[in-house]
Amino acid sequence: MSKSNLTRRKFLQDSTIIAGGLIIPFSVPAGNRKTVLADGADGTKFITQNAYLHIGTDNTVKILLAHSEMGQGVWTTMPMLIAEELDCDWNNIKVEHGPAGAPYIHTAFGIQLTGGSTSTWSEFDRYRKAGATARMMLTQAAADKMNTTPDKCKTENGYVISASNKKLSYGEVAEAAAKLPPPSDVPLRDPSKWKYIGKSKRRLDTPEKINGTAKFGMDMQFPGMLTAVVAHPPVFGAKVKSFDASKAKAIPGVQQVVEIPSGVAVLADHYWEAKLGRDALKVEWDIDPAKAIDSRDQLDSYKRIASTTGVAAAKAGDVNAELSKGSKKIEAEYFFPYLAHAAMEPMNCTVLLSENSCEIWTGTQFQMQEQTAAAKVLGMKPEQVMVNTTFLGGAFGRRANKDNDYVVEAVHVAKASGKNVKLVWSREDDMRGGYYRPAFLHKVQVMPATDGKPGAWKHTIVGQSIMQGSPFEAMIQNGIDPASTEGISDSPYMKEIPNHLVELHSPVVNVPVLWWRSVGHTHTAFVMETMIDELAFAAKADPVEYRRSLLKNHGRNLAALNLAAEKSGWGKSLPAGHFRGVAVHESFGSSVAQVAEISIVNDALKVHKVTCAIDCGLAVNPDGVAAQMESGIIFGLTALLYGEITLEKGRVKQRNFHDYKMVRMNEAPVIDVHIVKSTEKMGGAGEPGTPPIAPAIANAIFAATGKRIRTLPLRPEDLKTT
Amino acid sequence: MVKLTINGKEHSVDVRPDTPLLWVLRDHLGLTGTKFGCGMAQCGACTVHLNGEAVRSCVTLVSRAAGQKVTTIEGLSKDNSHPLQRAWLEDDVLQCGYCQSGQIMSAAVLLRDHPNPSDSDIDQAMSGNICRCGTYQRIRNAIHKAAKLQKEGGVK
Numbered sequence: 001m002s003k004s005n006l007t008r009r010k011f012l013q014d015s016t017i018i019a020g021g022l023i024i025p026f027s028v029p030a031g032n033r034k035t036v037l038a039d040g041a042d043g044t045k046f047i048t049q050n051a052y053l054h055i056g057t058d059n060t061v062k063i064l065l066a067h068s069e070m071g072q073g074v075w076t077t078m079p080m081l082i083a084e085e086l087d088c089d090w091n092n093i094k095v096e097h098g099p100a101g102a103p104y105i106h107t108a109f110g111i112q113l114t115g116g117s118t119s120t121w122s123e124f125d126r127y128r129k130a131g132a133t134a135r136m137m138l139t140q141a142a143a144d145k146m147n148t149t150p151d152k153c154k155t156e157n158g159y160v161i162s163a164s165n166k167k168l169s170y171g172e173v174a175e176a177a178a179k180l181p182p183p184s185d186v187p188l189r190d191p192s193k194w195k196y197i198g199k200s201k202r203r204l205d206t207p208e209k210i211n212g213t214a215k216f217g218m219d220m221q222f223p224g225m226l227t228a229v230v231a232h233p234p235v236f237g238a239k240v241k242s243f244d245a246s247k248a249k250a251i252p253g254v255q256q257v258v259e260i261p262s263g264v265a266v267l268a269d270h271y272w273e274a275k276l277g278r279d280a281l282k283v284e285w286d287i288d289p290a291k292a293i294d295s296r297d298q299l300d301s302y303k304r305i306a307s308t309t310g311v312a313a314a315k316a317g318d319v320n321a322e323l324s325k326g327s328k329k330i331e332a333e334y335f336f337p338y339l340a341h342a343a344m345e346p347m348n349c350t351v352l353l354s355e356n357s358c359e360i361w362t363g364t365q366f367q368m369q370e371q372t373a374a375a376k377v378l379g380m381k382p383e384q385v386m387v388n389t390t391f392l393g394g395a396f397g398r399r400a401n402k403d404n405d406y407v408v409e410a411v412h413v414a415k416a417s418g419k420n421v422k423l424v425w426s427r428e429d430d431m432r433g434g435y436y437r438p439a440f441l442h443k444v445q446v447m448p449a450t451d452g453k454p455g456a457w458k459h460t461i462v463g464q465s466i467m468q469g470s471p472f473e474a475m476i477q478n479g480i481d482p483a484s485t486e487g488i489s490d491s492p493y494m495k496e497i498p499n500h501l502v503e504l505h506s507p508v509v510n511v512p513v514l515w516w517r518s519v520g521h522t523h524t525a526f527v528m529e530t531m532i533d534e535l536a537f538a539a540k541a542d543p544v545e546y547r548r549s550l551l552k553n554h555g556r557n558l559a560a561l562n563l564a565a566e567k568s569g570w571g572k573s574l575p576a577g578h579f580r581g582v583a584v585h586e587s588f589g590s591s592v593a594q595v596a597e598i599s600i601v602n603d604a605l606k607v608h609k610v611t612c613a614i615d616c617g618l619a620v621n622p623d624g625v626a627a628q629m630e631s632g633i634i635f636g637l638t639a640l641l642y643g644e645i646t647l648e649k650g651r652v653k654q655r656n657f658h659d660y661k662m663v664r665m666n667e668a669p670v671i672d673v674h675i676v677k678s679t680e681k682m683g684g685a686g687e688p689g690t691p692p693i694a695p696a697i698a699n700a701i702f703a704a705t706g707k708r709i710r711t712l713p714l715r716p717e718d719l720k721t722t
Numbered sequence: 723m724v725k726l727t728i729n730g731k732e733h734s735v736d737v738r739p740d741t742p743l744l745w746v747l748r749d750h751l752g753l754t755g756t757k758f759g760c761g762m763a764q765c766g767a768c769t770v771h772l773n774g775e776a777v778r779s780c781v782t783l784v785s786r787a788a789g790q791k792v793t794t795i796e797g798l799s800k801d802n803s804h805p806l807q808r809a810w811l812e813d814d815v816l817q818c819g820y821c822q823s824g825q826i827m828s829a830a831v832l833l834r835d836h837p838n839p840s841d842s843d844i845d846q847a848m849s850g851n852i853c854r855c856g857t858y859q860r861i862r863n864a865i866h867k868a869a870k871l872q873k874e875g876g877v878k
Binding site for chain 2: 207219342424657666
């Protein structure tokens with residue numbers, strides 16, 4: 001049985017202050033927390049057990065999430081962790097997002113954040129402890145009432161049951177329990193006793209998401225609130241020179257037009273009027289031509305930069321000497337464009353502003369960062385700003401904005417207009433709003449050794465730094481942004497290569513960039529896994545066998561690779577015209593291997609099936625892990641087939657789903673997911689499914705056409721078989 | 723004033739006639755289950771039924787819906803009992819959920835017209851609805867399941 005080291009002092013420090021006899025979460029203004037502590041209309045009273053858990057007198061168990069539900073399933077996984085220790089009735093669970101506040105700070109990152117595929121493993125102990133602590137206190141309180149001792153009681157389905165079979169519900173003893181001192185020693189259950197962990201649970205957010213009642217940021221409405229639409233500059237960072245609002249103001253329903261740092265906002269009674277108002281607005285922009293970049297020039301400049309010496313990110317042996325020996329050197333240059341997150345729900349934020357407080361309603365992965373940024377704009381203290389997290393209509397990193405862009409913009413509109421506002425971005429605003437996966441160029445030179453394995457590998461990476469100017473800037477060490485090199489400098493292949501050199505260039509470009517589902521691995525996995533494939537073919541080796549020989553010291557990648565190969569029938573015959581490709585990659589603490597089965601008919605690609613295996617250590621909710629693999633694969637497939645943001649004279653060319661396409665139902669392959677039975681350290685699931693799919697398919701395309709793909713997205717000529 | 727019948731209830735709305743039905747539903751009537759995704763009939767998040775046919779409400783002017791019958795996700799069933807809603811629940815289809823109102827409304831018309839849809843029927847009917855979370859495989863399986871549930875439960 002494992003034991004936690006949760007001391008009483010630490011617990012109080014983390015989570016609570018005593019107020020009016022009840023414990024309420026630290027940093028949450030008592031009278032201002034309508035959404036979480038509101039008692040039920042039916043007279044139900046909620047009693048806070050700790051920052052993550054409230055129990056109602058009607059036995060409802062209200063669970064507060066430190067992480068945001070953006071599709072990945074924390075709305076279900078976190079309750080599983082609590083229920084595992086609490087012994088509550090699963091059907092009585094209600095879930096809410098926690099506020100911005102100290103108890104909800106990420107256990108590994110030190111700021112409140114949903115990202116990096118970390119929620120489950122980083123909360124694995126904290127949420128179980130929250131459940132276990134409450135169960136101990138409830139048991140003590142019930143034992144006191146039943147004139148017995150806790151050791152003579154058991155807990156089951158929301159009840160404390162005494163040796164003589166008397167029982168009290170959690171709701172009946174919640175108030176007394178909350179007044180007890182939290183225990184200093186909280187034992188957690190042995191895995192052999194687990195009832196929830198490791199068994200698939202259905203999502204708790206489905207009922208409200210299939211009947212229109214789930215509230216996303218876009219759905220917030222308050223009496224008297226106006227809707228704001230903002231005219232943004234055509235080139236990133238350009239400022240307003242002048243504007244003429246007379247035609248906009250003439251549109252019935254338009255109430256106000258105000259200038260803000262990021263553009264000109266039109267406020268109206270409803271979205272449509274605000275949108276028409278913006279269409280009628282005339283704005284002159286002050287554009288610096290030097291900052292109006294062009295994608296084609298950028299590629300040329302990246303090519304030039306790649307031929308110069310960069311900052312070394314990994315180094316072994318003498319790569320230059322080895323590359324000059326022999327004649328079998330393989331050289332390749334890869335290019336990856338900017339990518340938009342294109343979450344289904346365009347960015348939006350609602351701000352209710354009064355003299356001494358500000359209430360924000362938005363879908364965010366970054367509650368405390370938003371709170372601090374909003375307070376700064378308003379000249380308030382952070383605790384005067386309340387951040388209410390709604391459901392997120394997709395995020396993929398976009399809603400963890402390092403500049404808090406859409407929240408800051410909404411607060412500026414509220415401040416400049418003096419109105420309560422909902423800022424709504426159109427799809428075009430969203431597509432052209434920046435914060436893309438950075439464009440990257442890779443230049444690779446490899447010399448195979450006599451055994452066909454890579455003997456020397458020189459790798460140059462050129463692309464903007466994401467961490468620069470972000471809350472994680474300190475992660476940049478010696479000029480290396482790990483988000484640019486992850487998956488290469490730490491690749492298990494690289495460790496096996498006696499002579500290698502990885503160099504990085506991080507040019508500064510006037511295009512805002514951000515983490516995009518699986519971040520650096522979106523491009524590094526593609527380069528590594530297609531080049532390894534190329535080397536396997538050069539060595540006349542089977543691509544799976546070749547990888548096995550290089551991964552013999554990396555059991556986790558090997559386990560995923562072997563399982564995917566087995567389940568896909570690797571090496572067995574395929575229908576005529578079908579081809580397979582494989583890739584394996586570790587990211588966010590998990591190893592994922594995928595085998596793609598494709599055909600090319602009339603120069604058109606069809607992905608028939610993807611077999612996927614993941615080693616994520618313990619899978620708390622296995623079906624949730626499978627769902628994330630399916631999701632990550634479609635996400636990566638979209639990038640391979642279509643993803644490309646380009647700029648001309650600083651203007652983003654793409655604007656909506658007709659020219660920034662998404663994979664649709666008719667293009668979606670069958671996906672077969674298998675989870676490695678593993679005792680390895682827990683890893684993530686939200687992102688690791690994305691990196692391997694594009695190289696697996698590119699390798700299958702090579703098998704079909706004999707052509708290597710080096711530029712994404714796919715071009716028609718990549719699929720020509722003649 | 724535009725008169726509309728939405729989910730069996732009559733409404734009179736004071737709105738300019740060139741307003742898309744989507745914004746009348748969301749901003750004027752508070753029916754926010756119908757979602758804004760693209761504004762140009764590309765993503766299907768705003769799908770509703772106009773006289774029983776699936777339309778993209780973001781490009782359907784309210785004047786076209788005047789006097790007609792509109793059904794939104796809120797009106798599909800009173801208690802999540804529609805075969806599609808039951809299948810969505812059982813199969814854990816959704817993730818972020820933002821597109822799913824539109825997915826379900828498109829699938830409802832498919833299921834009415836093709837009580838036993840083939841995979842290609844599903845491709846045909848559902849390819850106008852984007853899911854950025856990529857839940858397509860589960861949507862496909864759940865539509866097949868809903869077809870069975872519909873048969874077992876009789877046509878409603």
